[in-house]
Amino acid sequence: MTRILLLAPLSTPLNKILREAGNDVICTESESARTLIKTSDYDFLISYGYRYILTKDELSFFNKKNAINLHISYLPFNRGADPNFWALFDGTQSGVTIHYLNEGIDTGDIIVQRKVEFDLEHDTLSSSYNKLHDEMVNMFKENMDSILSGKCFSTKQSYKGTYHNSKDKNEIFEQLSSKRDNVWDTPIKEIIEMGKELDEYDELQFRKVFDIK
Template sequence: MKKKIAFATCVQLGLSCIEEIYQIGGKLDLLITLQDEKAVEKSGRVYLDEFANKHEIELLKINNINDQTVLSALDDNEIDWLFIIGWSQIAKKEVLEKPRFGCIGMHPTLLPVGRGRAAIPWTILKNLSKTGVTMFKLDEGVDTGDIIAQAQIKLSENITSTELYEKVNDLHITLISNNWDNIVNNNITLTKQDEEEATYWRGRTPEEGEIFDSMTIVEADRLIRAVTHPYPGAFYRKKDKTIRIWKSDISKISGDIKLKDGYLILLEYEIEEKYHANKI
């Protein structure tokens, strides 16, 4: 019997998975996304209207994944599996139990390491040598569900969030492609996470991208790489101006911004004439 599958996303990582499902001959019965006016500043925000229209898929736009409209749509479409990928809201028990077999998520770390938020920036800020993407069955915890599959990424010393996001996106596609048949045939193997190895990373705000004179050049360089596109960017305040920095180099001898032990050389940046905390 054919499985009926729904997919909830509002970011590029999810859309890439959806496109891959159709590339390999799969089909979705329901798409779920946020209302157009919600999370417009969210990193990687995308809209599913064009894909839904092209492939004649029902598209449900919602305020929250736990809305009654979601529960009703899952019931009406007799959904067996629901993917929830790149979605900040936590699905409650009623949603998780509504699909016949459950819900599947992906997280851009090698779980149980790095549960929580801002996984890509934290990976760079923590100067990790490797990371990856985990496909797992969602439960009521935060990234605590049983693992379906994982894939690893080796990290270079100077990797940026832009580059890591692309690698993470590629692994989302790979994991979908490699595991789709097992999912639709209900042939997945679940592995429990090792709680002794679990770590949690908190969310970050745009204001945490500020560079201070007291920082070392290594600290500043790492922050710039961690919060560059698709994130809000690092910034340095200079009198009545804010310099938004997307790419830089470092020097012990000279540069554009003097720090504790050297200089930042600005390669890609924007100058904002006045600093407004609510604009970043």
């Protein structure tokens, strides 16, 4: 039996999937999980939508192949916050990625990833977000055994990518929310067109391209 610390909301399907596979799972999205890492003996760490950045010291309690993150972007694009939105706005590929954790933000070696396409005429910010999570769960189920056993392969990420923090979208979301009650109901086609129209948004720091040192 593998003892797994799952840093994710209790409602995540991964909790049930891992338990049904015979694993001993502790699931939490609390910042206090940092204490659990240091005081409890876990075999494996899985981060999925966890809002706190784990330090190098905290990750040192796991070997490289025993700590992974599930990120709803096609890395190396859209590291950090709100990857679904930024893939649409920046015009980068949408997708999902499972990668090893390191002290960087979504910069660890890639285990598996998959492109996800949307319906430009019907999908909204909300429905595209849900599709990404559905695909992530499916991809994890397909690769769970090899990941937990450490028998999976991995590749280093590209030196270039994009990154956003949670505040980067605020100005754009204010514009989108002026058009409807719930910004999540925004058609993805509208977000894509908005990104294309703002030719100087690099200067406004909406897009952040960087090199991994």
